[in-house]
Amino acid sequence: MIFEKTSILDMWKIKIKRESDERGSFGRIFCEDLFRINGLESKFIQISSSRSNREGIIRGMHLQHSPSSEVKLVQCIKGGLHDVVCDVRPWSSTYLAKEINILHEQDDQILYIPKGCLHGFQTLQPNTEVYYSISTQYDPINAAGIRYDDPILSIKWPLPPTCISNRDRELPFYTHDFLK
């Protein structure tokens, strides 16, 4: 596994290193020891999947507030997506920075998203599936987010939005006291 820094403090891009032979390949998508050696969260207690049926769907921008703040690993295992992470930790040296990544099936990239960062994506292909490994229990009371079209976050989505959940449409706009 190769660990690369990103434009956001404590966010990493992890590349799966595969050993190939005539049958195909084998590579690690998680390794507790390597995560620990690199100073990353190494305990993930839920693994979830989202499937999106068409292109242009936006999900986000989401995080969980304390005491349920979560570290997330995000990997596209089918289709493709335009992924956005935004740092909303006011004390961070990369406060309000955005990290954009295009993830496709078989590109062998995993995003490591630290606590206190909003995450969302837009699908670029129909039938896109995302796997999440999450460090904390799902906590609907502390699940929160900011609108995908917030003027402060100012995210440029690549496609016209084709579908957004009612919950996401009703999310608030960003204010500097958002992070609890």
Ligand SMILES: Cc1cn([C@H]2C[C@H](O)[C@@H](COP(=O)(O)OP(=O)(O)O[C@H]3O[C@@H](C)C(=O)[C@@H](O)[C@H]3O)O2)c(=O)[nH]c1=O
């Ligand atoms: C996020 C989540 C949702 N759910 C339930 C709640 C609801 O009934 C249904 C769909 O939830 P949502 O509408 O929140 O799903 P979705 O909008 O796909 O939420 C996800 O968006 C992306 C951008 C993320 O970063 C994820 O962490 C997660 O917040 O699944 C769980 O049971 N566990 C979970 O961890």
